[in-house]
Amino acid sequence: MDQTNDLGFQKYIRGIILVGFTLLLFKLIISGDITNFIAPKMLPFVYFAAGTFLILGILQIWRSDSKKELDIYCDCGLDHTGKRSPVKSLFVYSLFLFPVLTGFMFPEVVLDSSVIKNRGINFGTANTQVEAAQTASNETKTTTAETSSPEAKSVDEMYLEGLLNSDKITVTDAEYSKITKYIETNLDKFVGKEIEIVGFVYRETDFAQDEMSISRFTVSCCVADLQVMGTMATGEAAKDLKNDEWVKVTGVINKTNKNDRDIPLIEIGKLEKIEAPSDPYIYVF
Known part of the structure; x- marks a missing residue:
């Protein structure tokens, strides 16, 4: 069914976004540039967030191909989920992908x-x-x-x-x-x-x-x-x-x-x- 494929793809994209945020945090932590954005006392929260994002991202990617998840769509003739425009989905996910991509593409700048x-x-x-x-x-x-x-x-x-x-x-x-x-x-x-x-x-x-x-x-x-x-x-x-x-x-x-x-x-x-x-x-x- 198209809807089952769409659900699996959306879960996969969500997982990629979460893993992307995790890698961005790891980059900032390893390079030391994380302190350009937060005080050192906040680092434990960043470590916790990075670990949580990684776990949730892996789960989302793994579940994107799970048959149990896709079985929620039955042949009863009823649509159990609202239809979403591809353009709207692209716009929503791009809001999350944009900061991840710019975080890797542009150097961190110290304020002046x-x-x-x-x-x-x-x-x-x-x-x-x-x-x-x-x-x-x-x-x-x-x-x-x-x-x-x-x-x-x-x-x-x-x-x-x-x-x-x-x-x-x-x-x-x-x-x-x-x-x-x-x-x-x-x-x-x-x-x-x-x-x-x-x-x-x-x-x-x-x-x-x-x-x-x-x-x-x-x-x-x-x-x-x-x-x-x-x-x-x-x-x-x-x-x-x-x-x-x-x-x-x-x-x-x-x-x-x-x-x-x-x-x-x-x-x-x-x-x-x-x-x-x-x-x-x-x-x-």
Whole structure:
């Protein structure tokens, strides 16, 4: 019967699509490009999805020729399934095949400063993050005061003290969000401290010639929730730089006012152009 053949063919195509998604995920995992789309903490879910797609795809292909499945069509004279236009079927399945084919055909591209035009940039820490950090810090201090001796210090206070007592603050990828948060929420205490930070150059139209933002992309779950964080910097060394060039900057923390609030400003002492890191994102946990 034509309908039995059509059902078997559709099951086969569904199986191919599922196996295709599995192979695409394997390609991204093996190459390491998967982190261009999701944060590392989401990898266990990707492994589970890849395994599930593979099993379901194999089952669909195997069942496409199963007589038991095709026996649902009897000779009672009734049509047990609705007829589907070949054009409609082709359109529906192409919606799933297209991302699989493009995933293999086109290289993975790391985002650049052009994204900022659509998403905007947060100088320092986002306002909501600052408020949340201040609230959490206040709650921690209150809890510590109620349950501990007067000499006891909270984790926040010890971390802040460690940063303030260091000769130079080195902003690592692992602690990027944490360090920049502490600097912004305690900015007056950090003025005059030496700092080293890495990022890509970004300039807005209203920036002075010697001004730039040392910027990073931060990802919590996947690129859909990506934010752009920037730290203002100024100095003669910034004049000849172009957007998206990666730099390592060493300088002294000062402060400036932007959008009616004080934010950190690095007075550049030393600037070095560097290659873009293999994984340019900062993952926020």
